[in-house]
Amino acid sequence: MAERQLHLGAILEGVGADHNSWLDPDLRGDASIDIGWYIEQARLAEAAKFDLVFIVDSPYITPDTAPHFLNRLEPLTLLSAIAASTSRIGLVGTLTTSYWEPYNVARQFGSLDHISRGRAGWNVVTTGLEGAARNYGREEHFDHKVRYGRAREFVEVVQGLWDSYEDDAFPRDRSQGLFLDKAKQHRLDHKGAHFAVAGPLALSRSRQGQPVIFQAGDSSEGRNLGAAIAEGTFAAAQDFESGRTYYADLKARAAALGRNPDLIKVLPGLVPTIAETDEEAQAIAAEAQASLSTEKLLVQIGRAFNYHDFSTYDLDAPFPDLSGVTLNSYKGQAERIIRVAAEDKLTLRQAAYRFGQWKSDFVGSPETIAAEIERWFVGRAADGFNLRVTRPRDFALFRERVVPILQARGLFRTEYAGDTLRSHLGLPVPENRHSRARQSPQQIAAE
Numbered sequence: 001m002a003e004r005q006l007h008l009g010a011i012l013e014g015v016g017a018d019h020n021s022w023l024d025p026d027l028r029g030d031a032s033i034d035i036g037w038y039i040e041q042a043r044l045a046e047a048a049k050f051d052l053v054f055i056v057d058s059p060y061i062t063p064d065t066a067p068h069f070l071n072r073l074e075p076l077t078l079l080s081a082i083a084a085s086t087s088r089i090g091l092v093g094t095l096t097t098s099y100w101e102p103y104n105v106a107r108q109f110g111s112l113d114h115i116s117r118g119r120a121g122w123n124v125v126t127t128g129l130e131g132a133a134r135n136y137g138r139e140e141h142f143d144h145k146v147r148y149g150r151a152r153e154f155v156e157v158v159q160g161l162w163d164s165y166e167d168d169a170f171p172r173d174r175s176q177g178l179f180l181d182k183a184k185q186h187r188l189d190h191k192g193a194h195f196a197v198a199g200p201l202a203l204s205r206s207r208q209g210q211p212v213i214f215q216a217g218d219s220s221e222g223r224n225l226g227a228a229i230a231e232g233t234f235a236a237a238q239d240f241e242s243g244r245t246y247y248a249d250l251k252a253r254a255a256a257l258g259r260n261p262d263l264i265k266v267l268p269g270l271v272p273t274i275a276e277t278d279e280e281a282q283a284i285a286a287e288a289q290a291s292l293s294t295e296k297l298l299v300q301i302g303r304a305f306n307y308h309d310f311s312t313y314d315l316d317a318p319f320p321d322l323s324g325v326t327l328n329s330y331k332g333q334a335e336r337i338i339r340v341a342a343e344d345k346l347t348l349r350q351a352a353y354r355f356g357q358w359k360s361d362f363v364g365s366p367e368t369i370a371a372e373i374e375r376w377f378v379g380r381a382a383d384g385f386n387l388r389v390t391r392p393r394d395f396a397l398f399r400e401r402v403v404p405i406l407q408a409r410g411l412f413r414t415e416y417a418g419d420t421l422r423s424h425l426g427l428p429v430p431e432n433r434h435s436r437a438r439q440s441p442q443q444i445a446a447e
Ligand SMILES: Cc1cc2nc3c(=O)[nH]c(=O)nc-3n(C[C@H](O)[C@H](O)[C@H](O)COP(=O)(O)O)c2cc1C
Pocket: 055, 056, 057, 058, 059, 094, 096, 124, 125, 126, 127, 128, 216, 217, 218, 219, 220, 221, 222, 223, 234, 235, 236, 329, 330, 331, 332, 333
């Protein structure tokens, strides 16, 4: 088997998913809605040989939502524009299975996969925020369990639709007047608990067969979904130990389902603080910590509980009893906050500082950051990372100072070996299910 390789994604987050990044004078205030900003970052990530760019998304905001989320471009439209301006880097977009129809989604990501010549990926999410329901004609958000049941069936249908045509379905033989070999077009005729979809989809497969499936969701149900369908996960791990625990747990769940765990790439989010020296980086991190507003941190921690209002509680009393508050939102994260707050006897203020910001083990000089990345990779807490990209200086330091160290250590590529997302991630091209069904059992056994 080929040597295990580190993977890097760049989450393009414009003016930032936190409440402070937008204050950086080097960051354009309209970055989140400026296609020029996204294309520029994608090209820089491609020049640094990143595997992919990653676009997060969610269909609900409030006035307190963090700046990037308040005003941003829709992922598929955005990624199509990036596709036309890049040639190698993978393009992963987030789209919720709770408020779409599989036929639309199969068509959109299938199109992106053609537009990009085999570089598309879909990050499957079920959506945490309950308010999304009212943007789609529903009074109530789907229950957490229902969301995950729906997600499973949704992906099954989408993948079925992506196989509507076998790869040689279009002879386009002018002399015979034969455009389509009708035997190689397949209806899906799916009827399930949540969807009824006849098919076929009016779109053939791309050079990488099908878009790559990512997944983000941390509850037990979320992990089961990832173990069943994901080829990559966007993990929530914020420290080495929780990273290792998640990694082992997800891969064990996948193995129990008969899947090869090496074919699921675990990519936690990465928010490093990089400076010339460790001392300088520690000072920057300490200053950033001191400038955090408790009020904003309370909003962020509240987000896990469907924007529950924590401003009404005593900050220095023990973390409040939240029985009666909904866990139907970011359930995995909400349960973790409640559990850790009880175990570590945290006050609300301490919990807000622990969970209301993206904490990071990655503070130091480029050498320290690279060493920490290697520790997570070798220690099986990650197969790679999704770097959050906002401030220009931070991204430049990572590309220009950290990536070369990772390359010198043989952890990260110095050149792309292929030009599809699957080739970057070392994932096989999935065979068309109907072509496979035509093969004799002897042919399949010989593989
Ligand atoms: C690391 C991470 C990233 C996520 N990113 C998104 C996102 O971009 N958009 C979205 O609607 N939901 C996102 N989710 C939410 C999940 O899709 C899910 O709806 C929610 O967390 C509840 O599932 P859970 O309890 O399994 O975590 C993310 C979750 C995690 C853990």
